Amino acid sequence: MEQQGRSLLINHVKIVLEDRIVEGSILVRDGIIAQIIEDSEQPEADHIVDGQGKWLLPGFIDVHVHGGFGGDFMDATAESYDTITKFHASQGTTGMLATTVTASQEAxxxxxQATSEYMKNDMPYTALLGVHLEGPFLSIKWIGAQNPAFLSPPRLDWLQDWTERYPGILKLLTLAPENEGAIEAIKWLADHNVVVACGHTDATYEVMKEAADAGLTHAVHTYNAMRPLHHREPGTVGAVLTDDRIYAELIADGHHVSPGAIKLLASSKPADKLILITDAISAAGRPDGLYDLGGLPVIVQDGVARLQEGNLAGSSLTMINAFRYMLEHTDYNVMDISRYASGNTAKQLGMFEHTGSIAIGKQADLVLAEPDFSSVSHTWVNGKQVYEAK
Structure with missing residues (x-):
């Protein structure tokens, strides 16, 4: 594996930049992109990877992922976190948030605790960037695949305790803005540099506007588990579509959202406010069968995860498959989709200065994808190779 402190040349690739696609090479030194070479020049390097005409993209950043390959972030062990991050590294993800489910305060x-400890050490695969707290401050009406036994109104005392004991770990929090105390919590979280999202919510359009005024800037798995659009009461969805302050997540797997609804969302949002996510559970990368999500049994059939009652329960999606789905089922091009999978997410997390696009001086968080985006060939995090297809 290529280590930091050495140079890496990735040549013969189609490089997806912020404003154009070029054919050439990239030179990485000490984990940082040092040169973008648009001609046949081949500088010396300690390690050379022949890209064979494949796509070189900024690494994918997934802010909504529960697990993969049998591991779940609720397991809260380094072994499980290695399993999850190793699998998603093979799918082109270079950064991710450990996403919880609705559970007890102790869980x-x-x-x-586990995420904080994991981030202190040398992470061997995809980098954990922090925690996405999805629940327990959600709506019973739009519970989806969350466990209703652990629902709670927003608890500022819990949030204050967690942010004091684990500073900088909570990056994103999902809540139902209509719940009592939610607006106060949104204001507090926004003041403490936590991205606040609506999700699993019955919020009206008016409540969503109030929440956005208070500092809410994100919507999880748009369309799913939220009050839908109606022409006389635009609802949560209507607010997400029309309020340019709100970033909108999208699960692009063909099951959660139809291509027509994707087109409506993407055409409604500014180009920098759409974010691809997987919402992947432990079943991602594994065969059909019975799985667990927050103590609830999940049946995966033909790759689709559902509770026994029929509710969709996360997904088995990966970022490279979401990328390919967008390319095949929408009118958006590789540069557009790259922004949705990397750049926009980095901007929302306040990380765009050093990751999320391919540019000189940025971290070499890179993915080499096959010409048809069917799979990933190599993944690098901060210049370190964390995956190579065999």
Whole structure:
């Protein structure tokens, strides 16, 4: 594996930049992109990877992912986190948030503890960037695949405790803005540099506007588990579509959202406000069968995860498959989709200065994808190779 402190040349690739696609090479030194070469020049390097005409993209950043390959972030062990990050590295993800489910205060605390410890060490695969707390401050009406036994109104005392004990770990929090105390929580979280999202919510259009005024800037798995659009009451979806302050997540797997609804969302949002996510559970990368999500049994059939009652329960999606789905089923091009999978997410997390696009001086968080985007050939995090297809 290529280590930091050495140079890496990735040549013969189609490089997806912020404003254009070029054919050439990239030179990486000490984990940082040092040169973008648009001609046949081949500078010396300690390690050379022949890209064979494949696509070189900024690494994918997934802010909504529960697990993969049998591991779940609620397991709260380094072994499980290695399993999850190793699998998603093979799918082109270079950064991710450990996403919880609605659970007890104690179970959530173990995720904060495990994530904090994991991030202190040398992460061998995809980099954990922090925690996405999805629940327990959600709506019973739009519970989806969350466990109703652990629902709670927003608890500022819990949030204050977690942010004091695990500073910088909570990056994103999903809540139902209509719940009592939610607006106060949104203001507090926004003041403490936590991205606040609506999700699993019955919020009206008016409540969503109030929440956005308070500092809410994100919507999880848009369309799913939220009050739908109606022409006389635009609902949560209507607010997400029309309020340019709100970033909108999208699960592009063909099951959660139809191509027509994707087109409506993408055409409604500014180009920098759409974010691809997987919402992947432990079943991602594994065969059909019975799985667990927050203590609830999940049946995966033909790759689709559902509770026994029929509710969709996360997904088995990967970022490279979401990328390919967008390319095949929408009118958006490789540069557009790259922004949705990398750049926009980095901007929302306040990381765009050093990751999320291919540019000189940025971290070499890179993915080499096959010409048809069917799979990933190599993944690098901060210049370190964390995956190579065999």
């Amino acid at each position: 959530i605390e173990t995720v904060f």
